[in-house]
Amino acid sequence: MTSQTAISKALKWALLGSAAIAVSAPVFAADSSDSSVEKIEVTGSRIKRTDMETASPVSVISADDIKKSGYTSVAEFLDNSTFSSGSNLGASSNNGSGGTATVNLRGLGAARTLVLVNGRRMINSGTGADSSVDLNAIPVAMIKRIEVLKDGASAVYGSDAVAGVVNIITKKDFEGIEVDGSYGGTGRGDANNGEINMLIGGNTDKANLVLGVSYVDRSKAMQSSRGYSACPRDGSEEGACFGSSYTGNPSVAAGDGYMQQDADGNWVAQTDTFNYVPYQYLYTPQKRFSTFGNASYQLTDNVQLFTEFMWNKRTSSQQLAPSPFSMTIPADASGNIWGEDVGYKRRMTDAGPRGYSQVVDTNRYVIGAQGTLDIHNGLDWDVSYVYGRNDAISKTTNLQNTAKILDTVDSSVCDNESIPCADWFAGEGELSQDVLDYVDYTDQSTGGNTMDDVSGNISGDLFELPAGMFSFAAGVEYRRESGWFEPDAITVEGDSAQSQQDPTSGSYDTKQAYAEFAIPVLSDIFMVKDLSVEAAIRYFDYSNFGSDNTWKLGVTWRINDDIMLRGVRSTAFRAPSVSELYGGAVGDFAYLSDPCDGYGSASTSSTLYQKCDSEIGNTNYSYTDSQIEVTDTSDPNLKPEQADTTTLGLVWSPSFLSGFSATVDYYKIDITNAIGETDEQSLLDSCYENDNSSACSTLNYTRSDASGDFDYVERPLTNIGTENINGVDTNVRYAFNAFNLGFVANLDSSYLGKFEQDGVDLLNTISGDEGAYARWKNNASLAVSGDAWDAKWTVRYIGDMQDLNYSDYKVGSMVYNDLAGSYHFGDNTTVTLGVNNMFDRDPNYVPSYDDANTVVSAYDLIGRYFYAKFSWRM
Numbered sequence: 001m002t003s004q005t006a007i008s009k010a011l012k013w014a015l016l017g018s019a020a021i022a023v024s025a026p027v028f029a030a031d032s033s034d035s036s037v038e039k040i041e042v043t044g045s046r047i048k049r050t051d052m053e054t055a056s057p058v059s060v061i062s063a064d065d066i067k068k069s070g071y072t073s074v075a076e077f078l079d080n081s082t083f084s085s086g087s088n089l090g091a092s093s094n095n096g097s098g099g100t101a102t103v104n105l106r107g108l109g110a111a112r113t114l115v116l117v118n119g120r121r122m123i124n125s126g127t128g129a130d131s132s133v134d135l136n137a138i139p140v141a142m143i144k145r146i147e148v149l150k151d152g153a154s155a156v157y158g159s160d161a162v163a164g165v166v167n168i169i170t171k172k173d174f175e176g177i178e179v180d181g182s183y184g185g186t187g188r189g190d191a192n193n194g195e196i197n198m199l200i201g202g203n204t205d206k207a208n209l210v211l212g213v214s215y216v217d218r219s220k221a222m223q224s225s226r227g228y229s230a231c232p233r234d235g236s237e238e239g240a241c242f243g244s245s246y247t248g249n250p251s252v253a254a255g256d257g258y259m260q261q262d263a264d265g266n267w268v269a270q271t272d273t274f275n276y277v278p279y280q281y282l283y284t285p286q287k288r289f290s291t292f293g294n295a296s297y298q299l300t301d302n303v304q305l306f307t308e309f310m311w312n313k314r315t316s317s318q319q320l321a322p323s324p325f326s327m328t329i330p331a332d333a334s335g336n337i338w339g340e341d342v343g344y345k346r347r348m349t350d351a352g353p354r355g356y357s358q359v360v361d362t363n364r365y366v367i368g369a370q371g372t373l374d375i376h377n378g379l380d381w382d383v384s385y386v387y388g389r390n391d392a393i394s395k396t397t398n399l400q401n402t403a404k405i406l407d408t409v410d411s412s413v414c415d416n417e418s419i420p421c422a423d424w425f426a427g428e429g430e431l432s433q434d435v436l437d438y439v440d441y442t443d444q445s446t447g448g449n450t451m452d453d454v455s456g457n458i459s460g461d462l463f464e465l466p467a468g469m470f471s472f473a474a475g476v477e478y479r480r481e482s483g484w485f486e487p488d489a490i491t492v493e494g495d496s497a498q499s500q501q502d503p504t505s506g507s508y509d510t511k512q513a514y515a516e517f518a519i520p521v522l523s524d525i526f527m528v529k530d531l532s533v534e535a536a537i538r539y540f541d542y543s544n545f546g547s548d549n550t551w552k553l554g555v556t557w558r559i560n561d562d563i564m565l566r567g568v569r570s571t572a573f574r575a576p577s578v579s580e581l582y583g584g585a586v587g588d589f590a591y592l593s594d595p596c597d598g599y600g601s602a603s604t605s606s607t608l609y610q611k612c613d614s615e616i617g618n619t620n621y622s623y624t625d626s627q628i629e630v631t632d633t634s635d636p637n638l639k640p641e642q643a644d645t646t647t648l649g650l651v652w653s654p655s656f657l658s659g660f661s662a663t664v665d666y667y668k669i670d671i672t673n674a675i676g677e678t679d680e681q682s683l684l685d686s687c688y689e690n691d692n693s694s695a696c697s698t699l700n701y702t703r704s705d706a707s708g709d710f711d712y713v714e715r716p717l718t719n720i721g722t723e724n725i726n727g728v729d730t731n732v733r734y735a736f737n738a739f740n741l742g743f744v745a746n747l748d749s750s751y752l753g754k755f756e757q758d759g760v761d762l763l764n765t766i767s768g769d770e771g772a773y774a775r776w777k778n779n780a781s782l783a784v785s786g787d788a789w790d791a792k793w794t795v796r797y798i799g800d801m802q803d804l805n806y807s808d809y810k811v812g813s814m815v816y817n818d819l820a821g822s823y824h825f826g827d828n829t830t831v832t833l834g835v836n837n838m839f840d841r842d843p844n845y846v847p848s849y850d851d852a853n854t855v856v857s858a859y860d861l862i863g864r865y866f867y868a869k870f871s872w873r874m
Contacts, residue, residue, distance in 0.1 A: 043116075043167040044056040045516065045518075046457055046459055046473035048380060057149070057150045058150070059083070060145055061077065061146040067140075068792060070865065072195045073136055073140065074143070075089075079857075081779070082729070082748045083105055083729065085104065085750075086104045088102055089101055089102045092861045094280055094319070095320060098127040098316075099314060099360070103115070104771075106163040106164065106667075106727075107771065108162060110132035111160065115135070115165075116157070116165060118169060119167060121451065121453055122138070122168075123389065124483070124577075125137050126392065128449070128485035129485045130579070131578075134362065136312070137310075138168060140195075141212055141290075142212055142214075147167045150665070151164060151667070152164070152643060153552070154571065154572035155552035158477065158540065162669070171199065171201075172294055174199060174201030176200075176201060176873055177199070178874075179199075179873075180870070181194075181869065182867055182868065184865055187863060187864045187865075190219065190225060191218075191283040193219070199211070200212070207296065209295045210293055210294050212290075218285055218286045218287070220282075221281070221282045222281060223280040223282045223852050224278045228853055229277065229854070231275045245345070247346070248274070248322070248346070250346045252344055253343030253706055253708075254338055257269060257622045276320070276321030279353040282861055284317065288313070289312070290313075295307050303370075305368070305369050306370065307368070310362075313360070314358065322349045325405070325497035326346075327402060327405060332411055334423045335423045335425030335426070343706035349428055351440050352398050354399065355398060357394070357396075362389075363390065366386050379458055383457075384455055385452075385453070385454050386454075387451070388450065389451075391448040394445045397443075398440060399496055401440075401441050402495050403493075404438055404495075408420060409422065420435050420438055422435040444488050447486065448483070449483045452480045453478070454479075457474070458474055460472070467522050467530070471518040473515070478512075479509065480508070480510075481509075483506065499586060499587025505582060506581055507578065508543050508575075511540070513538070514536060514538035514539070515536065518534050530557075531557050534568075535553050536551065537550070540573075544576075545640065550570070562655055563650070566649045571644055573640045574643075580634055580717055581638060583632075589630075592628040592680060594710065595685055595689065599616075599621065611687075611688050630714070632677065633715070634717055635717050639673055641671055641672070647666065648665070648666045649665035650665075657734075659735035660733070662733075663730065665728065665730075666727075667729070669725050669726070670723075671724070674722055674758075676718065676721040677717060699713050699714055724754060726753045727754070729748075731747065732747045742786075743782070743784055745780075745782050746781045749776070750776070752764070752775050765801055765803070765804040766801040766811050766846055766858060767855065768850075773801070776799035780797075781794040790824075791822070793819050795818075796817075798814040809847055814859060816839075816841060818835065821833055828872060829870070831870050834866075834867050836860070837864050
């Protein structure tokens with residue numbers, strides 16, 4: 001992408017003018033006899049065509065595929081695809097997800113995957129100021145199919161389509177009544193899922209109406225209920241016991257480090273750690289209720305009005321160990337035997353676990369018109385307005401107000417009826433109920449997102465060339481997005497046991513125009529049945545950072561009826577989100593090493609020794625916790641991420657083997673100006689070991705006078721990141737008949753050849769922070785169907801990987817087997833029985849990550865899962 005030039009200015013006005021003229025032109029009667037084959041719009045292009053195969057690779061997932069999978073959300077199905085990697089949020093994301101579920105194409109992050117519904121944008125949703133779509137908000141019952149474009153598509157769709165596009169096509173022209181239901185659970189009797197859906201539709205000569213409702217109820221499973229996530233793991237002494245130094249008993253920074261009381265009440269060096277397994281969810285509970293529908297009305301022979309609506313209400317919850325907090329206790333506080341102010345920390349086991357809950361309402365409404373113009377061979381047009389909004393209320397129970405805690409240790413304000421005095425040096429379980437009632441509180445925050453999107457498109461055949469019709473699409477779009485998040489007042493003031501957080505509020509708008517062309521070049525000559533070029537360009541102007549453009553150039557070469565070669569070269573971009581631009585500063589605990597830990601053993605003339613000694617002055621200083629609280633900050637001056645993408649592919653459908661097809665696609669994506677958090681560990685090391693003033697000022701850190709530990713470390717967002725990936729996707733499918741049965745064999749395979757993030761090689765690694773980037777992922781299936789039944793066996797394979805933080809530890813490969821079968825009672829009723837993870841495989845052990853002893857986004861966590869489904873239609 002380049003800065004704005006005279007050419008881009010001319011392009012902008014040409015596109016705006018042509019699209020405006022096309023959309024406002026008078027409507028004339030079109031001759032329907034001009035085309036005998038229906039043309040459809042395929043994800044990745046606005047030009048309607050008769051062939052699903054384009055220059056860009058597209059995978060299609062049918063509603064039947066989802067129904068027979070046992071999954072109750074779009075995210076669960078997509079997470080198990082071969083093109084998903086990295087780290088996703090979903091049902092097993094207990095810490096920090098807010099109940100959201102996302103898709104992560106190519107491992108490039110949910111914000112770089114564009115989610116559409118019927119080719120139009122879906123509102124970003126979650127707990128407030130969100131940068132990606134919560135797939136929980138899209139009910140499975142409304143889906144006709146899902147088209148996944150595995151290629152950058154910013155020239156066609158705009159921002160976010162860097163890794164690809166997920167386009168959810170809903171059911172239309174449905175007639176009758178359909179009721180679906182399902183229930184499933186694990187062999188251990190937990191993680192139960194229930195779902196009930198109803199769809200009603202009707203048609204007249206001019207109108208169609210489809211209405212639906214859906215309800216999903218998902219129950220929990222605990223980490224303590226699985227041997228692999230126990231402490232230690234079943235049958236092994238391996239496995240972290242979740243060793244936080246914040247325990248239920250007090251710890252005091254005194255002497256050479258933190259101290260605790262032994263059984264006799266003596267203060268000794270701290271050795272205890274805290275096991276939080278009994279408190280944590282392995283599989284999070286959730287309830288979702290949705291209503292949805294669409295309608296159309298044929299206003300004239302060539303003009304149709306249409307509308308869509310969707311409302312989803314999600315209630316979800318997560319649970320973490322009791323809240324940790326730290327403070328400085330004054331010298332005169334009850335129980336303080338040191339006669340001076342001392343650093344203090346404790347986990348509030350007396351209050352109980354922290355409970356997180358969310359109530360999220362997501363709405364999306366579409367109104368529009370579409371039709372044809374009797375120009376040339378007939379032009380298709382549409383105009384639409386999309387409004388989306390989500391509102392969330394989030395609560396956290398059993399938190400503590402640290403200002404009130406300080407009141408209880410200040411003898412000048414406590415020891416009266418309204419403020420009880422507390423001996424915080426007393427052991428676990430010895431805090432009085434009066435103290436707990438005074439210091440505990442329920443934190444409540446609110447947040448949301450809105451989107452207004454107005455667009456107009458026109459497409460069709462312009463004129464005929466010797467090799468075929470020259471086709472085009474063009475359009476304009478105006479979009480405004482806003483987001484907000486309002487934390488609880490206690491959290492904003494910094495008086496909460498959880499990290500301080502500032503409010504978030506902001507918005508931006510954008511004006512865009514695009515043009516796309518399909519140009520036939522050669523036809524029916526030697527070695528060329530068809531050779532065509534696809535080209536697209538998009539101009540965009542954002543209110544917060546200015547204007548630019550992005551482009552796409554693709555080629556399809558059909559050598560003969562059997563073989564087609566294809567390739568695309570394009571640029572893509574992602575505009576910074578509201579939270580990245582205007583997000584309030586928020587604290588987070590990161591796994592970092594304090595460079596001053598044990599600095600007394602360093603040379604006294606070293607920069608490290610001198611800097612640490614001047615700040616701490618205790619050569620025996622030892623930082624006892626692996627987590628340092630850092631504060632994430634946004635930047636209103638962030639620029640868009642930029643990407644160059646390349647795909648090269650082959651499609652083979654041999655005429656001598658009916659029902660067989662194979663595709664091979666190579667992809668390469670290089671992202672620059674990637675928005676990300678600075679590497680605070682590298683900055684810390686550079687600050688202390690090299691006395692790098694720039695690194696020190698970026699971190700903007702402070703230390704506690706009492707303990708010497710970090711009080712504040714800043715982690716700002718920047719535009720300096722890079723990501724470079726490449727790989728190969730393969731699909732082989734063979735449908736045939738034998739023994740009076742129908743068979744379909746299918747193999748999807750993804751080979752990851754490179755994955756570098758800011759110069760760090762993540763290829764074939766797995767970690768709790770980055771997720772999983774297996775070199776190989778394969779899904780193989782065999783479906784068999786008879787007159788009144790069908791069955792499907794699926795094998796999912798995830799290759800072996802290295803623990804990112806333990807290079808000598810190899811995490812083995814994983815194979816899952818799923819089996820499902822359906823019986824059709826006449827034309828109206830179907831019953832399906834199935835089991836996922838048939839052989840009850842536990843997830844692989846990942847030693848560097850404490851959460852459940854594995855990476856929760858990489859594997860099936862709940863074990864063997866049985867389910868039953870029914871469908872009745874009238």
